[in-house]
Structures are given as C-alpha cells and as structure tokens.
Amino acid sequence: MCMFCASIPVVAAVSANVKAKQVRVQKSGKPSRKRQLPVTPITVLAVGALVTASVLYHSQFNG
Numbered sequence: 001m002c003m004f005c006a007s008i009p010v011v012a013a014v015s016a017n018v019k020a021k022q023v024r025v026q027k028s029g030k031p032s033r034k035r036q037l038p039v040t041p042i043t044v045l046a047v048g049a050l051v052t053a054s055v056l057y058h059s060q061f062n063g
Contacts, residue, residue, distance in 0.1 A: 004054035008047055015043035 019039045
C-alpha cells in the first residue's frame with residue numbers, strides 16, 4: 001500500500017478522535033479558551049487531497 005492510500009484512514013481516524021474530544025468538552029459544560037476548529041471541512045479537504053494524490057500516483061507509476 002502506498003503512503004497516500006495508507007494515510008487516508010489515518011487522517012479519518014485522527015479527525016474522528018479530535019471531533020469526539022470537541023464534543024466531550026462541549027457536553028461537559030466547561031468553558032473552553034481554545035478556538036474550536038471546523039474538523040469536518042478540514043478532514044474532507046485533507047482526504048480529498050490524499051485521494052487526488054493517490055490517483056495521480058497510481059496512474060503514473062502503475063503502467
């Protein structure tokens with residue numbers, strides 16, 4: 001498996017973990033000084049870039 005293909009599930013797992021932590025903090029009611037990052041759009045952008053890179057990599061070197 002190439003590095004692009006292997007990194008797609010890693011990015012999704014890290015994103016899910018960050019989103020779960022944000023939801024836990026919101027449910028706990030503690031005021032947070034940290035600015036909440038929009039995890040879902042960042043994840044979609046990162047996975048989209050990785051899929052594009054993977055398609056380009058596999059189309060150029062698997063011929």
